[in-house]
Amino acid sequence: MHLATVINVFIRDFRKQKKRITLTLIALAWGTISIMLLLGFGEGLHQQLTINRNGMGEGIAILWGGQTSIPYKGLGKGRPIMLHKEDPAYLKERVPKIHRIGGEYHRWHVKVIYQDVVLSEHITGITPEWEQMRSHIPQMGGRMINHLDVDQKRRVVFLGYDLKNRLFGDEDAVGKLITINATPFTVVGVMIDKMQMSSYSGSDEDMAAIPNTTFKMIFGDPWLDNIVYQPYDVADMEEVKDGVREAMAAKYKFDPEDERALGTWDYASGTREFNNMLMGIKIFLGIIGGLTLFIAGVGVANIMYVSIRERTREIGIKMAVGARKSYILVQFLMEAIIITFGGGLFGMSMSYVLTEGFKRVPIESDVLDFMGRPTISWEIGLIVITILGAMGLLSGFFPALRASSVSPSESLRYE
Amino acid sequence: MDGKTLIKLRQVKKAYRTGSVEFEALKGVNLMIPAGEYLSIVGPSGSGKSTLMNVIGCLDVPTSGEYRFEGQLVNTLSSNQLADIRNRKVGFVFQAFNLLPYATAFENVEVPLLFARVGAKKRRARVAEMLARVGLADKATNKPTEMSGGEMQRTAIARALANDPDIILADEPTGNLDSKSGEAIVRIFDELNAQGKTVVIITHDKNIAGHTSRMVQLKDGIIETNGDLTGRRLAD
Ligand SMILES: Nc1ncnc2c1ncn2[C@@H]1O[C@H](COP(=O)(O)OP(=O)(O)O)[C@@H](O)[C@H]1O
Ligand SMILES: [Mg+2]
Numbered sequence A: 001m002h003l004a005t006v007i008n009v010f011i012r013d014f015r016k017q018k019k020r021i022t023l024t025l026i027a028l029a030w031g032t033i034s035i036m037l038l039l040g041f042g043e044g045l046h047q048q049l050t051i052n053r054n055g056m057g058e059g060i061a062i063l064w065g066g067q068t069s070i071p072y073k074g075l076g077k078g079r080p081i082m083l084h085k086e087d088p089a090y091l092k093e094r095v096p097k098i099h100r101i102g103g104e105y106h107r108w109h110v111k112v113i114y115q116d117v118v119l120s121e122h123i124t125g126i127t128p129e130w131e132q133m134r135s136h137i138p139q140m141g142g143r144m145i146n147h148l149d150v151d152q153k154r155r156v157v158f159l160g161y162d163l164k165n166r167l168f169g170d171e172d173a174v175g176k177l178i179t180i181n182a183t184p185f186t187v188v189g190v191m192i193d194k195m196q197m198s199s200y201s202g203s204d205e206d207m208a209a210i211p212n213t214t215f216k217m218i219f220g221d222p223w224l225d226n227i228v229y230q231p232y233d234v235a236d237m238e239e240v241k242d243g244v245r246e247a248m249a250a251k252y253k254f255d256p257e258d259e260r261a262l263g264t265w266d267y268a269s270g271t272r273e274f275n276n277m278l279m280g281i282k283i284f285l286g287i288i289g290g291l292t293l294f295i296a297g298v299g300v301a302n303i304m305y306v307s308i309r310e311r312t313r314e315i316g317i318k319m320a321v322g323a324r325k326s327y328i329l330v331q332f333l334m335e336a337i338i339i340t341f342g343g344g345l346f347g348m349s350m351s352y353v354l355t356e357g358f359k360r361v362p363i364e365s366d367v368l369d370f371m372g373r374p375t376i377s378w379e380i381g382l383i384v385i386t387i388l389g390a391m392g393l394l395s396g397f398f399p400a401l402r403a404s405s406v407s408p409s410e411s412l413r414y415e
Numbered sequence B: 001m002d003g004k005t006l007i008k009l010r011q012v013k014k015a016y017r018t019g020s021v022e023f024e025a026l027k028g029v030n031l032m033i034p035a036g037e038y039l040s041i042v043g044p045s046g047s048g049k050s051t052l053m054n055v056i057g058c059l060d061v062p063t064s065g066e067y068r069f070e071g072q073l074v075n076t077l078s079s080n081q082l083a084d085i086r087n088r089k090v091g092f093v094f095q096a097f098n099l100l101p102y103a104t105a106f107e108n109v110e111v112p113l114l115f116a117r118v119g120a121k122k123r124r125a126r127v128a129e130m131l132a133r134v135g136l137a138d139k140a141t142n143k144p145t146e147m148s149g150g151e152m153q154r155t156a157i158a159r160a161l162a163n164d165p166d167i168i169l170a171d172e173p174t175g176n177l178d179s180k181s182g183e184a185i186v187r188i189f190d191e192l193n194a195q196g197k198t199v200v201i202i203t204h205d206k207n208i209a210g211h212t213s214r215m216v217q218l219k220d221g222i223i224e225t226n227g228d229l230t231g232r233r234l235a236d
Helices: A003-016 A018-053 A087-094 A147-151 A161-168 A212-219 A234-252 A270-306 A308-320 A325-360 A366-371 A378-405 A408-413 B049-056 B079-088 B105-115 B120-133 B149-161 B179-194 B230-235
Strands: A061-067 A098-114 A117-126 A156-159 A177-180 A183-190 A207-211 A226-231 A262-266 B005-018 B021-034 B038-042 B064-069 B090-093 B167-171 B198-202 B214-219 B222-228
Touching: A003 A018, A003 A325, A003 B105, A018 A270, A018 A325, A018 A378, A061 A234, A087 A098, A087 A226, A087 A234, A098 A161, A098 A212, A098 A234, A117 A161, A117 A212, A147 A212, A156 A161, A161 A183, A207 A212, A226 A234, A234 A262, A270 A308, A270 A378, A308 A325, A308 A378, A308 A408, A308 B079, A308 B105, A325 A378, A325 B079, B005 B049, B021 B049, B021 B198, B021 B222, B038 B049, B038 B179, B049 B167, B049 B198, B079 B090, B079 B105, B090 B149, B105 B120, B105 B149, B120 B149, B149 B167, B149 B179, B167 B179, B179 B198
Parallel strands: A117 A207, A156 A183, B038 B198, B038 B214, B090 B167, B167 B198
Antiparallel strands: A061 A226, A061 A262, A098 A117, A098 A177, A098 A226, A156 A207, A177 A183, B005 B021, B005 B064, B214 B222
């Protein structure tokens, strides 16, 4: 076979049949774009739901003080059990399956001042573990409270997203001084704009977090308001909760069975339902994606099919004036490959441009917060192009194969 | 080349199968065409003229019988060898023109040259020469939709001549044309034959058959009469 001849004829014909080729390209690109965007937005939604769900934290338990309700070893009931600042370290030692743990203070209606903005806000005293346990993730250009801050009782503050806006507006907050309870604090970071679907003590967006050691020094709280801990493995949550209760019972001498002595609430039991919901969304999008793909495939096949008569004649004419079968087939193959790659690549680029564009839209909206940012997947793009390309190839190539296999007179008679 | 046998058919049959029904379009045709002859094939519609022409032009292969082209047995040739014969040795002209609709006159004439792997420069010269030969030098960039029927058929003749074939086969070449354009086409065939080319024309038109030196009449897939027209032509 003479490739030069085939390529020569191919290029010539390709340039001549712009309309049909453009139509096929558009159908292919359209299919690719719609599926990639659909699945891209689905993936963004999925990621965002995961982030939102973890807005408060994933696989954590919260412990707070209570009152004994059962007499124990000669001690009467109704005795208050309070959390001491040394308890987190004690529990970490006694319950090895605890990964992270920290004590937390809260104080509401604290005067927070920046220049002429005076607010009354919720202040928390926390530790660096909040970054992982409670998704206190800093925006670019800032940081969370670190161990040195805690050890040296530094007067640094990490601001919730909304509070930062109320204090500073559009102004950059990191490095600025604010006053909390008449004490100057340096802003070291601002929390990302996260969606929080649950909370135990108000929204993280509206609080100002300072090191818990600094908190104790300034406000002088004798007890921790709560302890937050996170096992290495969520599956161990019940075991760890029992371990914590037993260790606390031993230390504070109350009946480990006494439900009222300490309050506990964990955030692990919802995980399975949540995962089921995500799976449901994925299956739903998968079905819609499959249907879209099918329709796009039918579109591509239809264009190929519509031109069968025309193309069969074309093949008959070429064969009648001396084209060998292989010339015809290679030409059709090249055409299918180029159209598939061209349309696919164009579709993928357009999807990329559209999703990137969408990500850069500077609108602040709760809806967008919920939708997340579309994330396109190249693997899906490749699968889509392969399937559409195969459909186009089959619907175009098989008629060509047939037309080039029968005698030219047969193809010329084709109606 | 004159006088040598170019085409030889012996007991050629061609059957078409449509579903379970088999129809014999050629029922044993014997025909010899010497090089340089000007031959017309006539006969009622459905008598097998086109089928015979397709077999002669290697657009189709006989079901049985023996077909020799320049002494070579065509029955046994591969599809590539048949393609090469169609490309270099046969020039086919159809009633329906069969031009590539998206290509210009120039590009249509160029197609057989491309498949014959003629170099670009020689190709262009040859196309221009053939278009001039049929009087279409100024229509090179016209597409079929921008040409009259006569012009389309002349383009098809230029394409048939591109690789300087040994035989021109024209299946009712004037069937879709008005009589004036038809005459111009026949005149081209006359000239080609006068220059030594073997020409076979299928026609309904007795006038056109009158231009040729021999007339073969087909009926129900067999040759009914096979008459020398030279005498009559001379007598005209
Ligand atoms: N590819 C085909 N399949 C089935 N029947 C055919 C085919 N080609 C021709 N025929 C039949 O063979 C007969 C002869 O056809 P054809 O050679 O075209 O006749 P003509 O050209 O003399 O009008 C007709 O009856 C026609 O219907
Ligand atoms: Mg016919």
